[in-house]
Amino acid sequence: MxxxxxxxxxxxxxxxxxxxxxxxxxxxxxxxxxxxxxxxxxxxxxxxxxxxxxxxxxxxxxxxxxxxxxxxxxxxxxxxxxxxxxxxxxxxxxxxxxxxxxxxxxxxxxxxxxxxxxxxxxxxxxxxxxxxxxxxxxxxxxxxxxxxxxxxxxxxxYPENSAGRRMQSEFIAVPPDWTVGQAIDYMRDTPDLPARFYEIYAVDADKHWHGAVSLDALLRAHRPVPLAELVDEDRRRVSVLDDQEEVARMFGKYNLVAAPVVDTTNRLVGVITIDDVVDVIEEEADEDLKALGGVTSDEELSDSVWTIARGRFNWLLVNLATAFLASSVLGLFEGQLEKMVALAVLAPIVASQGGNAATQTMTVAVRALATRELGSNNAYRVVMREAMVGLVNGLAFAVITGIAAVAWFRIPGLGVVIGMAIVCNLVAGALGGILIPMVLERVRADPAVASGTFVTTITDVVGFFSFLGIATLWFGLR
Missing domain, CATH: 1.25.60.10 (MgtE N-terminal domain-like)
Structure with a gap:
């Protein structure tokens, strides 16, 4: 027992x-x-x-x-x-x-x-x-x-939004010729260590980077082991001038929790940790979301009425100009609109469907460009895929909208006209939604900021022109 x-x-x-x-x-x-x-x-x-x-x-x-x-x-x-x-x-x-x-x-x-x-x-x-x-x-x-x-x-x-601005200058650096025991004793005896750290760094007397030693490797090794045997010389690191968004992307891709920061002479000057990167991701997502709506990145809920109104005014002014451009297309068909009131009623439906489809494509495209998932190697395939998506949805909504238009106005040919226009505009919206962000990215403009206005203009112009143009040919309106 x-x-x-x-x-x-x-x-x-x-x-x-x-x-x-x-x-x-x-x-x-x-x-x-x-x-x-x-x-x-x-x-x-x-x-x-x-x-x-x-x-x-x-x-x-x-x-x-x-x-x-x-x-x-x-x-x-x-x-x-x-x-x-x-x-x-x-x-x-x-x-x-x-x-x-x-x-x-x-x-x-x-x-x-x-x-x-x-x-x-x-x-x-x-x-x-x-x-x-x-x-x-x-x-x-x-x-x-x-x-x-x-x-x-x-x-x-350091430049705004750079790794140099994001890094903390508190880190643990030791000579590469120390042993594990010396490194551990140093950390125990030094009172002003960083509040949190995940690795220590090996540097020479001039603070030039030699490599990193993770804490788990350090704690598993015996005290007499030379630190040089544990140093990872290929540890991923960033430059003080790297954009914070690129740093965040690197953290996500390689599952990092910390990354050393070096200057242009390869001297260790700081470290970026995962909590800093989470802040960057939130800021960049917030900025992109606001930009898609034509809102400045620095607008806050606590801002005054005047500050918010002034910040939104410029893009509203641009939208007004493009709206006049789209409306001018309606002016080209003034006579046809007078002869068939149904055209004036249904034209906004065509433009709206194209605009919604384009916004869906544009949102995916802007996000893919920001995360580097969309590039020259797959651009053709993605563009053709979006065009086919626009065609498939266009055919489906052509049938739905055509039946609804005939039931509403009792004009059989009207269903065919609006159906053809829907197909044209959804394909145009899909192409515009992906090609415009790609072009803006190529000329180094921010796709999130400028895409919405241009894409909306394209779908309005194509939608009005295709619908009224096809109606003119179909019904023989002059």
Whole structure:
């Protein structure tokens, strides 16, 4: 018989201290900030209740704190930062709209912002400062110690949307002639290591890149093993000048969680981690989605009416010009429209169907170009496929629309006319929806921004012209 073995029982844990958020639940069932919670924080701000505010701020994650800031009235946001002092996590300001962040930073004293920046990782600090004008940046940077100021200034000098702007300058670099034991001891004894890291890097005395060692390989090796045996010299890395979208694409393609960043002389200057890349993916997706609707990439929900109206005006003006172009086609058939009112009623249907089909194709094409899935090697095949899709759907809707038109107006030939026009316009919409983004990409224009207006114009012009032209020939209208 097996002997009974006494297993030590853990002592009962002490009950956790009640959280202030237990008394004031922050979010509702849909995950939104509760109105009552925001009101409670507002009352605490008005009463200058620093202990309560600091306790709340200390318990909140930076993303939740950002949501709380957005839920407050503008005049209360700065007061919250000032009343909570050093308890306030400035990384929360990177979680709010750009306009909200800039309003708060402009109201705070440079010394307060500088103290908050010092507590951030370098990439978060750069993100916080880059939206400010140079004068405000310089005023804040002057309050920082020289070493910290120099690192941030170097990062701000890199082009916008580059890897140099996204990287954090905190990383672990060791000589390649060390052993595993020396590297582990160094990490244990060094107090100011990055908050999170996934690999260490081998560099020479001039910080030139030699390779990377993943933490799992390091921990599996024995202490006397030379680090050089574990170094991956072919580790994928990025240049400080690489576009952030290309970096994100590389992370997705090769399943990376971190990538070293080198300058033009192959010196290691930083590292980009997966959390930075997720932000890039969200930003690029947001930008493309807005661009397809003719909205500027920097428009935010918190913007004023005037700012939003001014940002949308230019593309609306372009759309107005193209609408006049499409309407001029109707003017060419003024006499025919007067003789058969049914043509004026049905013409918008043809244009609308072509426009919807073109938008479907354009959306797929713009996305494929952005992800590099569509290129010269498969362009012909994809274009022909979209044309065939337009033809198939065109024939199907030709029958449906033709039957509906005959049933409506009791004119047998009208069904044939609108059916032929539907086929023409859906094929034209499919071709325009893919060829226009490809042409814009070739001339280095952003397909997401400009495609919609041109594609809509093509489907309107082709739709009106084909329908009214075929009707003129079919019915002999003059």
């Amino acid at each position: 097996a002997e009974d073995i006494d297993v030590a029982q853990p002592s009962a844990p002490r009950p956790a201290e009640p959280s202030v958020l237990d008394s004031f639940p922050m979010r509702d069932d849909e995950g939104q900030i509760r109105h009552e919670f925001a009101e409670e924080i507002t009352r605490a701000i008005e009463a200058t209740d620093k202990p309560l505010l600091r306790e709340v701020v200390a318990e909140l994650h930076e993303a939740d704190l950002g949501d709380l800031i957005a839920a407050l009235e503008p005049e209360d946001r700065v007061k919250l930062v000032e009343l909570t002092g050093t308890h306030f996590d400035f990384s929360a300001l990177n979680e709010v709209d750009d306009s909200v962040r800039e309003e708060i930073l402009e109201e705070l004293e440079p010394e307060t912002v500088a103290e908050g920046v010092r507590e951030l990782e370098s990439d978060d600090a750069v993100e916080l400062l880059e939206g400010l004008d140079e004068e405000d940046q310089e005023e804040i940077l002057e309050k920082l110690p020289p070493s910290e100021r120099d690192a941030l200034e170097r990062s701000l000098l």
